[in-house]
Amino acid sequence: MSSVTSTLFLSLSAPLLALYVAFMVYSQYRFNPRWQALEKRLAPLLSLPHLAVALGLVYLFSPGGMVYSAFAGIIGHAAPDWLGLPRKSLLTMILAISIKEVPFFLLIFSALGRQLAIKDWLLQGRALGYSESASWWLLVFPIMLKQSRLALLAAMAYTLSVLDISLLIGPNIPELYAVALYNWQTGFTSADQANAFLGNLLLLIMLATLITGIYLHEWLVVMRLRTNAVMAKPLNIARLSRVFTAWLGFFSLLTVAILVTFLLWSLGWNSQSTLSSINWSPALWQDEWFFMQGPLLNSLHIAFFSSILGVAITLLALELQQQSQRYLPDYIWLLAILLPQLSMVHGWRIAHSDLSASYTTSWIILTHIPFTFAYSYLVLRGPFQSLNRHYELVAASFGYTYWQRWWQIRFMLLRPALLSALAIAFSVSIAQYIPTLIIGAGRITTITTEAVAIASGNEQSITAVYMLVQAILPFIAFLIASVLAQRIRGSFDATHH
Amino acid sequence: MLRIINCHISTDHWRIELPDIFLQSGELLVLTGPSGMGKSTFLHWVLGDTIKHANISGEIHLNDVSLNALSIEKRCIGLLMQDVHLFPHLNVLDNICFALPSSAKDKGGQKLNKNQRKEAAMRLLNKIDMGYVGEHFAEQLSGGERSRVGLIRALANQPKALLMDEPFAALDPQTCAQVSQWAFEQLHTQGVPAIMVSHDINNIPPEAQHLDLAKYYRRIAS
Structure with missing residues (x-):
């Protein structure tokens, strides 16, 4: 029972914390020259896998971690353990997920912000005597909160059934619910199978509880803000937002610190080291390269095909909706990221076994596609639907057929957005753990499954090698996407209507 | 001036x-x-x-x-x-309440409470015979x-x-x-x-x- 309550608490609190932080960051950056820098860095920052953030925090801030050791070095003796971040605890999970989800909510706010007259509302608010930060909370937040329901649900559903980081940094007693459920799902006894069935049901009930939580939270907050608006009372927390002007610098620094920490560990650093006593050596990389090649090639192969197919199906879905003028609600398209992954993939595994299907990368690619599709849809829907129709109208007046126009105008104008979608889909696939593990039944290994397997042991140095590779693959994808996007002329105008 | x-x-x-x-x-x-x-x-x-x-x-x-x-x-x-x-998330009355100064007082010099502020907003609407839109939202x-x-x-x-x-x-x-x-x-x-x-x-x-x-x-x- 305590496993269920702590999981529910984590799944509610971490995404909500991230949402509030993201809103305060957004309010501090949106109408400021810093906004462009943030928009530029948002996608690569978003691509850093959850696992890398989670383990990175542990490598940095837990007792024996880099920052902790540096602090001990400064004060001259070992700092007390309570000062460090626990290696496995609910607090560590909350911190890791809430820090990691902030860029995701910023991406959502950035898209929402383009459709709302925020600047005018703020101006009106200020002309009526409210400060800018009070206007953000009283006038903008209620609307953004309502429109962020799906994003909030996606983050909560992810947290509810995330397995890899629950195993590695989640508490042991009680273990988080995803870990317990996974143990039942993979158990051989009939009692385990019965528990797995009931456990999946309970997971759905927990999801329903979270949905109720989202609505209840929204109702309470909107009521409170409405009362403040009616009473012309600015919020006391409004001033707190100013602290978040430093967020971009902080998050960039944290990202670099995480990557540097993994690099140092992979080159010989350990928790007993001092900078002068380390024997720097690439030996670990040379040794591991032999074992890493297979998982690395699998990761690249699966991510390459699942991202291309995910983006292609997204284009098809958007095109079909446009042609039929029948638009399905977003939650249908985003179902894969709104439902708990653990239950969904368990269902797929049963179907996979019933079909007596093989354990090949093709099946893994198939199971990654719903996720690469959902994220591509999130990224591409806005640019696709807001593309200026006049371009195609002009082409039609020149005698181009529908498909000629589609390919020569629409597709070409969408290229920068398509590149971003491909990079995001690629990084989503690289970070997938549950579908790869469950459908591959351990026979198909990727960088992520290997990283989790090694990190479950005590080999921090080897873990660092795999974490670094897992974190760097999405960065490479974003780098390639950004270099290619810069070579496309007129791209900015086409995607920023 | x-x-x-x-x-x-x-x-x-x-x-x-x-x-x-x-x-x-x-x-x-x-x-x-x-x-x-x-x-x-x-x-x-x-x-x-x-x-x-x-x-x-x-x-x-x-x-x-x-x-x-x-x-x-x-x-x-x-x-x-x-x-x-x-503001699209507030109805007409609440929009007007939002604009009423927070220091608005009644005849006895007391700060207006929530209901009094709504009544004050309604009086402003009624003055121009538009009390019927009080509960409406902008898009209506x-x-x-x-x-x-x-x-x-x-x-x-x-x-x-x-x-x-x-x-x-x-x-x-x-x-x-x-x-x-x-x-x-x-x-x-x-x-x-x-x-x-x-x-x-x-x-x-x-x-x-x-x-x-x-x-x-x-x-x-x-």
């Missing part, structure tokens, strides 16, 4: 040297001129907004207090735009209703001056004439000096002052 003196607007290509503006309480100044000549920029400058695409200098005094160093929220100047931007109002509610909301804030940027341009000619006539009467009755940007030079009230920016526009030889 609103005083704007020594006002210059300039870009790399042109420059406008405005005559000094003096508006007594309840007086209206209508600002006209071709598009791109800085009319809205001028309004936003008076409001205290950051101006990006032009340089503006001058002194603004409201009731003998210099406004130049004050932020928007401290200036006590209302703003009415073409889209009056009723017609263009004319929205403009009226926008002005009532702006006046509920008890501004010491009001700026209007083509506030009735989106209305059909008949409604525009009715609503603008009503709005000017409201401003006059409440003694609020106002500046209005307009393209409609045929619809300037006879009692209003008129400033055509084109008369003061000078191109800068490159």
